[in-house]
Amino acid sequence: xxxxxxxxxxxxxxxxxxxxxxxxxxxxxxxxxxxxxxxxxxxxxxxxxxxxxxxxxxxxxxxxxxxxxxxxxxxxxxxxxxxxxxxxxxxxxxxxxxxxxxxxxxxxxxxxxxxxxxxxxxxxxxxxxxxxxxxxxxxxxxxxxxxxxxxxxxxxxxxxxxxxxxxxxxxxxxxxxxxxxxxxxxxxxxxxxxxxxxxxxxxxxxxxxxxxxxxxxxxxxxxxxxxxxxxxxxxxxxxxxxxxxxxxxxxxxxxxxxxxxxxxxxxxxxxxxxxxxxxxxxxxxxxxxxxxxxxxxxxxxxxxxxxxxxxxxxxxxxx
Amino acid sequence: xxxxxxxxxxxxxxxxxxxxxxxxxxxxxxxxxxxxxxxxxxxxxxxxxxxxxxxxxxxxxxxxxxxxxxxxxxxxxxxxxxxxxxxxxxxxxxxxxxxxxxxxxxxxxxxxxxxxxxxxxxxxxxxxxxxxxxxxxxxxxxxxxxxxxxxxxxxxxxxxxxxxxxxxxxxxxxxxxxxxxxxxxxxxxxxxxxxxxxxxxxxxxxxxxxxxxxxxxxxxxxxxxxxxxxxxxxxxxxxxxxxxxxxxxxxxxxxxxxxxxxxxxxxxxxxxxxxxxxxxxxxxxxxxxxxxxxxxxxxxxxxxxxxxxxxxxxxxxxxxxxxxxxxxxxxxxxxxxxxxxxxxxxxxxxxxxxxxxxxxxxxxxxxxxxxxxxxxxxxxxxxxxxxxxxxxxxxxxxxxxxxxxxxxxxxxxxxxxxxxxxxxxxxxxx
Numbered sequence: 001x002x003x004x005x006x007x008x009x010x011x012x013x014x015x016x017x018x019x020x021x022x023x024x025x026x027x028x029x030x031x032x033x034x035x036x037x038x039x040x041x042x043x044x045x046x047x048x049x050x051x052x053x054x055x056x057x058x059x060x061x062x063x064x065x066x067x068x069x070x071x072x073x074x075x076x077x078x079x080x081x082x083x084x085x086x087x088x089x090x091x092x093x094x095x096x097x098x099x100x101x102x103x104x105x106x107x108x109x110x111x112x113x114x115x116x117x118x119x120x121x122x123x124x125x126x127x128x129x130x131x132x133x134x135x136x137x138x139x140x141x142x143x144x145x146x147x148x149x150x151x152x153x154x155x156x157x158x159x160x161x162x163x164x165x166x167x168x169x170x171x172x173x174x175x176x177x178x179x180x181x182x183x184x185x186x187x188x189x190x191x192x193x194x195x196x197x198x199x200x201x202x203x204x205x206x207x208x209x210x211x212x213x214x215x216x217x218x219x220x221x222x223x224x225x226x227x228x229x230x231x232x233x234x235x236x237x238x239x240x241x242x243x244x245x246x247x248x249x250x251x252x253x254x255x256x257x258x259x260x261x262x263x264x265x266x267x268x269x270x271x272x273x274x275x276x277x278x279x280x281x282x283x284x285x286x287x288x289x290x291x292x293x294x295x296x297x298x299x300x301x302x303x304x305x306x307x308x309x310x311x312x313x314x315x316x317x318x319x
Numbered sequence: 320x321x322x323x324x325x326x327x328x329x330x331x332x333x334x335x336x337x338x339x340x341x342x343x344x345x346x347x348x349x350x351x352x353x354x355x356x357x358x359x360x361x362x363x364x365x366x367x368x369x370x371x372x373x374x375x376x377x378x379x380x381x382x383x384x385x386x387x388x389x390x391x392x393x394x395x396x397x398x399x400x401x402x403x404x405x406x407x408x409x410x411x412x413x414x415x416x417x418x419x420x421x422x423x424x425x426x427x428x429x430x431x432x433x434x435x436x437x438x439x440x441x442x443x444x445x446x447x448x449x450x451x452x453x454x455x456x457x458x459x460x461x462x463x464x465x466x467x468x469x470x471x472x473x474x475x476x477x478x479x480x481x482x483x484x485x486x487x488x489x490x491x492x493x494x495x496x497x498x499x500x501x502x503x504x505x506x507x508x509x510x511x512x513x514x515x516x517x518x519x520x521x522x523x524x525x526x527x528x529x530x531x532x533x534x535x536x537x538x539x540x541x542x543x544x545x546x547x548x549x550x551x552x553x554x555x556x557x558x559x560x561x562x563x564x565x566x567x568x569x570x571x572x573x574x575x576x577x578x579x580x581x582x583x584x585x586x587x588x589x590x591x592x593x594x595x596x597x598x599x600x601x602x603x604x605x606x607x608x609x610x611x612x613x614x615x616x617x618x619x620x621x622x623x624x625x626x627x628x629x630x631x632x633x634x635x636x637x638x639x640x641x642x643x644x645x646x647x648x649x650x651x652x653x654x655x656x657x658x659x660x661x662x663x664x665x666x667x668x669x670x671x672x673x674x675x676x677x678x679x680x681x682x683x684x685x686x687x688x689x690x691x692x693x694x695x696x697x698x699x700x701x702x703x704x705x706x707x708x709x710x711x712x713x714x715x716x717x718x719x720x721x722x723x724x725x726x727x728x729x730x731x732x733x734x735x736x737x738x739x740x741x742x743x744x745x746x747x748x749x
Binding site: 094095096114116118122138140178202204206207237 | 507512516519521523631634635639
């Protein structure tokens, strides 16, 4: 196990920009141990016994919220879910007061999902407990970035240096894209993006990526393709003409996947729009690591909770 | 009542004056500006080592009264102006109700005369209640003392309405002030669209939204012959368009805010709502273009766009915050620190852009120390070192992107109509 020369104890997890390579490695190594616990018959350890974690979700979520909840519970913590649609937020309580209210109940970590960029940064500024950003608007989704990297390691991509990583689709509104671009660049990968221009940020290349007009060009020789979910409201706001045309020109299908390396790994943060950004067959093909991502999401979130709330000191007990 | 200001460096570009002399004020007016004045005065102020300038004028302020007193009032806003060395402010009409009728103009003038610490000029709305549909009664408002018209906070989206407003104003020779940002392109953005917005994920407003709007507005000015003043220019494209329009002789003038001359969108990296403003803080190339446009005369004046909000309105997530922040108490300090001391503007240019030029363009009585003019005077200590601390502000809406900034240079006394309204940073009780 990693002897902690690096530590995440007490750290707010807001984005991956602020992570060092060593810190990313620490999380991924710890997640590997956590995955072993998940696979046990009795998947419960006392590492976080006596700790309380609050899931504060301002947006709908299935996999992220459930996986943080299970992650906390597998480690013995008490986990409470607050869905804002049934909380005092609907009575008009501001974010500061909601955070302070939760903090007053002596929780140790707040896992927050929020539709506005920077909300987690704001929460971290207000609150004493550890803040784990489970997605803030189009800014960041650090646990998704870490679980993607963990999944790639499992698939044999241990070193991303020089690898061709492609992100397809809605970069403009995607926190997953921003997170993976930052993390992959940090690991020395060669990051490419493609999709309709209205779904690209104005200065997309300033993010440290190569932009391609046509997705075929981007996919050629790729080691990894990360397909982003297309929100249907983007079409309604006029950013592309129709789902039909999107699928035909910008969707990932089997023929296009053949342009990539034979062992190219396909990622998708879910939930998928099958037949839109990803074809039915590609979504279920052997190269698709989409269900691995979900399982690894729990392991990575266990690692994050464990490392931030204990500093990793009780890892032997966890083993 | 006579006031004698002794031994100051009098800088008054309106009469090409920059020398050590004395200023004698009598009955609220400038009596004379000469060396070694020996007249007896009721009060003598030693301005040795300081700069004595015609009172600064801010043509873009939000006083929020009537109706929005949780943000600011005539009393607190004019105190903030006095504290900041500004002797005349023009208040924008986006109040509740909007300044759309002569009775509201009169009400503000009356209350400002009673409760205000500095001169208040009133800007009425172009359209009724700033709704962009029908013309407001601008003629009536002019008779009650309005000096210009604007739907500030909103772009006059209807070209037809703007054309009619412009034509109508040619009968009255009063300027229209345009908040020029194309509304549809502005609607989904919360900061400047560029490398910073790409990085932090906040939806951006393209700078071309400003260029498009300014282009239409200057064309309307050129076509109708009506004076259109472009508020808070912030994009290099807009500055280029205004430069071309002026070269063609179109009756166009323009202003730039202190923050668009000194801050970039990098300030938004922390998601601080103190950086939320419209037009948004832009990238360095735009800031450089604003400075160049100010220097070559494309932009005529510096304003604050003092736009205070209640603390609870700004203490929210980035996208939920309203645009704007206070500026009256930081403007002079920031301009002296970042523009004068860094050799972007000379002192003469500072005084011209913050006093003489707005008076000249909006036909106001101040902006000069010529004998017979109102005794509105700003006294500066160019070398006073101080730190921006919003807790000391007089304004209600204390949020500022300049919090904690180390400044060099400050207004140390403000005289309005011959009376001190501020001395050493403290507003004088009425």
